[in-house]
Amino acid sequence: MTAEIRLFTCLTDNFGYLVHDPATKATASIDAPEAGPIIAALEREGWNLTDILITHHHHDHVGGVAELKQKYGCRVVAPHDKTTAIADVDLRAANGDVIKVGSLLARVLETPGHTLDHISYVFDGEKAVFAADTLFSIGCGRVFEGNYPMMWDSLLKLRALPDDFRLYCGHEYTAANVKFALTVESDNPVLKARAEEVTRLRAANKPTIPTLLGEEKKANVFLRADDPAVAAKLHMKGADGAQVFGELRERKNKS
Structure with a gap:
């Protein structure tokens, strides 16, 4: 029996997730x-909560750990990375x-850039990846602690998933x-279709997540920074993926 996944909102715009194994009754947040x-x-x-799988140390991802542990x-x-302050590890x-979460298996991918300690959890058997603040739908996280080549490398790891x-x-x-x-790819048909879908979902107060990685690879410009067509749109013909990604992220920071 496959995992049951529940999604809900926390704080202002965070997602909370529970991953439940019906076979063993184990549940991870x-x-x-x-x-x-x-x-x-x-x-x-x-x-019953048996595990908390933390992706990185930012308070809006660990603020409930101590109370849940107790x-x-x-x-x-x-x-x-033990230099970051995370309680009760x-x-x-x-x-x-x-x-292991009961009989479920979560493979760890190090995906630094947003923070140096950031990891993602890949449930291969469930065909699910929890990427926290590295990869968003049609976007990516701000690069606070790492650098642009580091973040680009992390996105490539996630892009390599099926x-x-x-x-x-x-x-x-x-x-x-x-x-x-x-503003970058107004002529991308997959992006335009996703834009319409997102408008409908948000108007109905429904989440835009989860989304298929295959669709993200077509619509998310941050995942295609090594596409010559994207470089051309930024007047960066011949630049490598990390350079184009950095320019995209800089523009997003100012948007």
């Missing part, structure tokens, strides 16, 4: 933006490690990302 909505979701489903006695898995995870994987990201930023992306 991907990050812990705040405890209240996570507890409410667990109680609504009748699930309430459930759950295991807290965090990036291996039981296990450190590095690139290539496999974390097209039929579903992307679960950290925030509901899709509408703003679409608005920016259209």
Whole structure:
């Protein structure tokens, strides 16, 4: 039996996620933006929290850890970088490690750039990737601690996953990302279709996540910074992917 995944909102625009294994009743929270909505979701489903899988140290992803740990006695898995302040960590995870949540397997990808410690969790059996603040639908995270080549390399790791994987990201930023992306690629038919879909979803107060990676690869300009057509639109003919990505990210920062 495959995992059950529940999505809900936390804080202002964070997503909360629960990944439940029906076979063993284990349940993981991907990050812990705040405890209240996570507890409410667990109680609504009748699930018990066994694990918290943390992607990076920013407070809007770890603010609920201490309260959840106290309430459930759950295991807290965090990036291996011990220089960051994350409470109550039981296990450190590095690139290539496999974390068990009951009978489910989460493969760790190091995806630094937004922060130096950022990791993503890939559930190959579920065809799902939880990329937090590295990759958003039609966008990517700001580069706070790393540099543009580092972030580009992280995006390439995520882009290499199969097209039929579903992307679960950290925030509901899709509408703003679409608005920016259209300033670069107003003639991209897949992007334009996604823009219409996002408008419908948000008007109905529905989340724009998850989205298929295959569609993101066509519509998300940040994932195609090595496409000569994208470089040409930025008047950067001949530039490599990391340089084009840096220019895109700079423009997004100012948008």
